[in-house]
Amino acid sequence: MWKRRKRARRASTSPLELCDLCGAAFPAEAAVSEYVPDSSSAHATRDRYDGLRLLTACREEHLEELRETYRRRPFVQEELWAAKITRALTAGPPALPLTQLARRTGLHAPDIRRAIEWHNRHRREDGGTGPAGP
Template structure:
């Protein structure tokens, strides 16, 4: 196992672990773990640094919801309707809308623009 801070290999049995809040973390099989991240460190000092870093990061519900949606869509590459997405994620329609809005804003702030909207074909 490697230290999450420095990447050093940690001898078996000497790892130090902690659980921290992280709205970007979604567990693939246990939704009760969504929003939590397990940290692994090689020393008490590195664990403290990692914990400090995660405490400085705000927990954003819409980020968690967007991650849950992304996981569900990865498992359904042909897409899902909003009701199907709600069933697959346990989110309601408002949470899905807020997650999509957050994702759009986040993508734009990362200078990764969304593809342009498609224009309907001209009908004459």
């Protein structure tokens, strides 16, 4: 009886993960995960993970389905630059001069202009609903 209560308490405090495919919640230690290329993904704090998305799944078959989805998704450089710009503008002041935006994103001015053009064109094609899913 004593041991059972202890185990139950430990289980209820173990962290949970959500499967990116089926949405199931499961213990974090059972997760299978992998980074895949994704130009829509800019990491919140670590620049070297920009262009990579961490997939998390409840089992290997679901991870493989997710991998396949991202394998078919085109990697668009301008989309990645736009994601970096969005991160810079959401983490700090919502409007920045081009020179400050370049400093905060590590991009050159022509890249920023191409990213903004891509973003605006994409929004028009999308009907303004935001970035397309994977």
